[in-house]
Amino acid sequence: EVQLVQSGAxxxxxxxxxxxxxxxxxxxxxxxxxxxxxxxxxxxxEWMGIIFPGDSETRYSPSFQxxxxxxxxxxxxxxxxxxxxxxxxxxxxxxxxxxGVVITQPFDYWGQGTQVTVS
Amino acid sequence: DIxxxxxxxxxxxxxxxxxxxxxxxxxDIARFLNWYQQKPGKAPNLxxxxxxxxxxxxxxxFSGSGFGxxxxxxxxxxxxxxxxxxxxxxxxxxxxxxxxxxxxxxK
Numbered sequence: 001e002v003q004l005v006q007s008g009a010x011x012x013x014x015x016x017x018x019x020x021x022x023x024x025x026x027x028x029x030x031x032x033x034x035x036x037x038x039x040x041x042x043x044x045x046e047w048m049g050i051i052f053p054g055d056s057e058t059r060y061s062p063s064f065q066x067x068x069x070x071x072x073x074x075x076x077x078x079x080x081x082x083x084x085x086x087x088x089x090x091x092x093x094x095x096x097x098x099x100g101v102v103i104t105q106p107f108d109y110w111g112q113g114t115q116v117t118v119s
Numbered sequence: 120d121i122x123x124x125x126x127x128x129x130x131x132x133x134x135x136x137x138x139x140x141x142x143x144x145x146x147d148i149a150r151f152l153n154w155y156q157q158k159p160g161k162a163p164n165l166x167x168x169x170x171x172x173x174x175x176x177x178x179x180x181f182s183g184s185g186f187g188x189x190x191x192x193x194x195x196x197x198x199x200x201x202x203x204x205x206x207x208x209x210x211x212x213x214x215x216x217x218x219x220x221x222x223x224x225x226k
Contacts, residue, residue, distance in 0.1 A: 035215070037163075044206065044217060044218075044219050044220045045155075045157075045163065045206055045208075045217040045220070046217070047208075047214055047215040047216065047217065050215075059213055059214075060214075061213075061214040061215075062120070062214060063214075095162055095163070097162075097163075099210075103210065103213065103215075104151050104210045104211060105168070105210065106153035106165050106168040106169075106208070106210060107153070107155075107163070107165060107208075108165050108168075108174070110162040110163055110164070111162065112162055113162050
């Protein structure tokens with residue numbers, strides 16, 4: 001069974017750093033793109049970027065380029081999303097999702113979400 | 120960036136009604152259009168991929184159609200468990216983009 005399990009909720013202060021995780025299981029982690037999606041309170045879905053764990057190729061949305069870093073650890077089948085200096089506007093739910101072997105495929109499995117609160 | 124314009128932003132319908140949501144892309148995206156359902160407090164769930172393909176395990180009352188720039192998502196007979204927000208998403212070009220969502224309620 002394919003599963004993406006995300007790390008727990010975080011409460012941070014502005015200026016602090018943060019790294020949240022998404023652990024994949026039940027499939028070949030290195031063969032599928034993993035993406036990150038932000039959902040601000042009461043708002044819609046925003047695509048942040050994706051990574052191909054097989055070779056760590058990463059693509060970012062222009063809206064998030066330079067604001068976050070996406071990485072992956074093949075040895076633990078875990079993808080990460082990190083901030084070096086959080087802002088109150090980073091308060092949101094963050095989802096990881098498995099895409100496909102190619103970027104034109106949909107997000108077919110999603111993590112449960114990680115709530116990040118910056119206050 | 121490809122803009123995805125979804126309408127309506129919300130709708131109210133009765134159980135058993137046929138519900139239709141449209142999604143328009145700002146440029147040709149061929150068939151690379153996906154539909155997701157998000158129930159309150161839950162992660163999104165893939166329903167339709169490549170405009171018209173039903174994801175495994177998704178009830179057949181859900182369907183999709185379209186190609187190029189204009190797409191339609193239909194719930195053939197609305198059920199109480201379909202209360203959710205529905206999003207379209209294009210996967211033709213980076214950055215991937217979502218529509219603004221359609222909140223579906225029961226009248």
